Structures are given as structure tokens and as C-alpha cells.
Amino acid sequence: MPEGNDHTPPAPEGTPAPESSGRDGPRPALTRRDFLIRGNAGALAMGVMSGAGFAAMVPEAESAPQATVPDPMRSRRVTLDVDGRGHDVTVDVRESLWETLNYQLGLSNCNLGCDRAQCGACTVVMDGRAVNGCAILSARAGRGQEILTVAGIADGPGVDGLHPLQRAFWFDGGFQCGICTRGFIMAAYALLESNPDPSDDEIKEALAGNICRCGEYPKIMTAVRTAAAEMRGQPVTYLAPPVERAEPEAVAEDAGGRVSRQFEYVTALGTIEDYDDLALELRQRPGILDVSGTERTVTPAWDPTRLDEVRVRQILEELGHPVRPE
Ligand code: FES
Numbered sequence: 001m002p003e004g005n006d007h008t009p010p011a012p013e014g015t016p017a018p019e020s021s022g023r024d025g026p027r028p029a030l031t032r033r034d035f036l037i038r039g040n041a042g043a044l045a046m047g048v049m050s051g052a053g054f055a056a057m058v059p060e061a062e063s064a065p066q067a068t069v070p071d072p073m074r075s076r077r078v079t080l081d082v083d084g085r086g087h088d089v090t091v092d093v094r095e096s097l098w099e100t101l102n103y104q105l106g107l108s109n110c111n112l113g114c115d116r117a118q119c120g121a122c123t124v125v126m127d128g129r130a131v132n133g134c135a136i137l138s139a140r141a142g143r144g145q146e147i148l149t150v151a152g153i154a155d156g157p158g159v160d161g162l163h164p165l166q167r168a169f170w171f172d173g174g175f176q177c178g179i180c181t182r183g184f185i186m187a188a189y190a191l192l193e194s195n196p197d198p199s200d201d202e203i204k205e206a207l208a209g210n211i212c213r214c215g216e217y218p219k220i221m222t223a224v225r226t227a228a229a230e231m232r233g234q235p236v237t238y239l240a241p242p243v244e245r246a247e248p249e250a251v252a253e254d255a256g257g258r259v260s261r262q263f264e265y266v267t268a269l270g271t272i273e274d275y276d277d278l279a280l281e282l283r284q285r286p287g288i289l290d291v292s293g294t295e296r297t298v299t300p301a302w303d304p305t306r307l308d309e310v311r312v313r314q315i316l317e318e319l320g321h322p323v324r325p326e
């Protein structure tokens with residue numbers, strides 16, 4: 001179970017009583033974290049929400065001056081070691097690790113679910129232990145601890161470079177919507193680093209702080225067992241092994257002198273409608289004569305007297321859809 005589940009950041013002076021945590025109660029207009037962070041931004045006024053039994057904070061006035069300089073009493077300069085790279089950053093002493101990773105460092109390597117140490121979606125591994133990023137204060141995580149996220153456990157490009165857990169969650173189908181997946185993978189990572197051959201009960205215990213609302217628990221268990229076996233050097237088979245990808249077509253020249261080639265996107269498009277938008281923009285580029293494609297590949301045909309393959313690749317990158325190298 002990720003640590004930090006019982007951690008509650010210290011509230012500043014004047015903080016009203018915390019809102020009800022009852023599952024069936026009304027949701028607060030502002031979360032506890034909104035309250036804590038906004039409390040550092042300037043003057044605030046109290047407002048009592050009818051029926052909710054908690055107080056909400058609202059800006060005192062539209063024109064109230066905003067703090068632009070970090071308050072030295074409420075901020076710390078820290079170096080966060082994330083996935084082997086140091087990040088020097090000034091953090092609010094009440095700022096969670098998840099907030100710093102996402103809002104200050106632009107690292108979307110863990111999800112936010114409950115923001116109160118209950119779902120495990122934000123799990124990262126710190127010094128070998130699974131912790132909830134939403135419940136760890138960045139000011140305390142920048143003292144030399146090694147923070148590992150799901151982006152830091154692969155050791156190379158492509159499917160072969162994925163960590164066995166990442167591959168197993170993918171090919172054993174240990175996810176549906178994916179909100180919980182990064183947290184499950186990191187909780188399982190911490191487990192397998194310390195226990196390479198866990199029993200089912202040990203896996204369940206290690207993942208007890210992670211919730212999957214899609215209910216993919218059986219396949220999550222399968223994925224962890226598969227990854228553990230692979231990490232022990234045993235041959236593994238997956239529930240849904242990957243389909244072999246067809247080799248991209250080589251550059252072809254047709255009777256009209258047009259050159260075409262199939263490229264595979266680095267990141268597949270979300271929907272076929274995205275392809276339609278891309279094709280429209282591509283056709284407007286000088287030298288592009290035709291386009292066909294799917295969510296995974298695009299095959300432009302171009303005039304070789306005006307463009308070459310390098311330039312076509314550049315155009316695709318300019319349009320926001322870089323393609324894989326040879
Ligand atoms: S436990 Fe951190 S977002 Fe739910």
C-alpha cells in the first residue's frame with residue numbers, strides 16, 4: 001500500500017474546520033488543496049456553503065493584489081531528483097509532489113484521482129517505496145530522495161525497451177480507461193524490486209492502496225504475475241500478445257513521376273477524424289500531391305522535383321505529427 005495515506009498537510013492559521021469526508025455528502029466548491037494553496041496567494045474571505053457544513057474561500061475582491069514573489073516563510077528551494085534528473089524548483093511548503101511534478105515541472109507521469117491519499121492513481125516510488133504523490137510534500141521530497149515515475153522505468157525505445165511491468169499491463173490488458181494504470185505499475189514496481197516472487201496475497205497487499213474504478217483487478221493481477229515471471233528470467237506468454245506490425249512500404253514512384261511512402265506516427269492519432277484534419281493540412285503544403293492514411297500511418301505522395309523525404313518528414317513534424325525514423 002503506498003505510504004502517505006494518513007498524511008494531512010498542516011493547515012495555516014485561521015483554517016476553518018475541514019469539510020466532511022463522508023462519501024455521500026455534498027462536494028465542496030473548493031477542495032482542501034485549493035484552499036491551502038489559495039491561502040498563500042493573497043487576502044481571502046470566508047463564505048459558508050449552505051447545507052454543506054464547511055466554509056469556502058473566495059477572493060476578497062477582483063482587484064486584490066496577487067503575490068508575485070515567493071514568501072520565504074512559506075516556500076523552499078529544493079532539488080527534486082525525478083527519474084534520475086535533478087530539478088531545482090521553489091515550492092510552496094504546502095505543495096504536493098504531484099502538483100510540483102505537473103504544474104511546475106510539466107511532468108505528467110502520474111495521475112491525480114482523489115487528491116487525498118485514497119486511490120493510488122498518483123503513486124510514484126521514492127527511495128524504493130511506493131508513495132502517494134498527492135500526499136507527499138515537495139518541500140520534504142527534495143532532500144536527496146530518488147523519485148521514480150512510470151516514465152523512468154523503461155530502459156530503451158519501443159516495446160522491447162519497456163519495463164516488464166509496462167509490457168505486461170499492456171499485453172495482458174491490465175487496464176481499461178488507464179486512469180489508475182501508472183499508479184498500479186509503480187506500486188507493483190516497488191513490490192517486485194523487494195520481492196521478486198510474490199504470492200497473490202502479497203501482490204494484493206502491495207496494491208491495496210490502489211483503486212481501479214474499471215474493475216480490471218483480475219487482469220492487473222495477471223499482469224503483475226507475468227512481469228514478475230519475466231523479471232525472474234522465465235518465459236512468459238501474454239493474454240493478448242502484440243500483433244506484428246507490417247513493415248512500412250518503401251518509397252515508391254508511380255507512372256506519373258509521383259513519389260509516395262508510408263510513414264508511421266510516433267504517437268498514433270486519437271481518432272480517424274484527426275487523420276482527416278491532418279490530411280487537409282498536408283494537401284495544402286506545396287509539393288504534396290495526395291494523401292492517404294489511418295490513425296497509425298500516413299502515406300503522402302509528393303512531387304520529387306519540389307520535395308524529398310526529409311522535407312516531407314519535417315512537414316509532418318511541423319503539423320504536430322512526427323513519424324518514426326527508418
Ligand atoms: S491517492 Fe493521490 S490522487 Fe488518489
Ligand code: FES
Pocket residue numbers: 174175176177178179180181211212213214215216
Ligand atoms: S483502468 Fe480505469 S480506473 Fe483502472
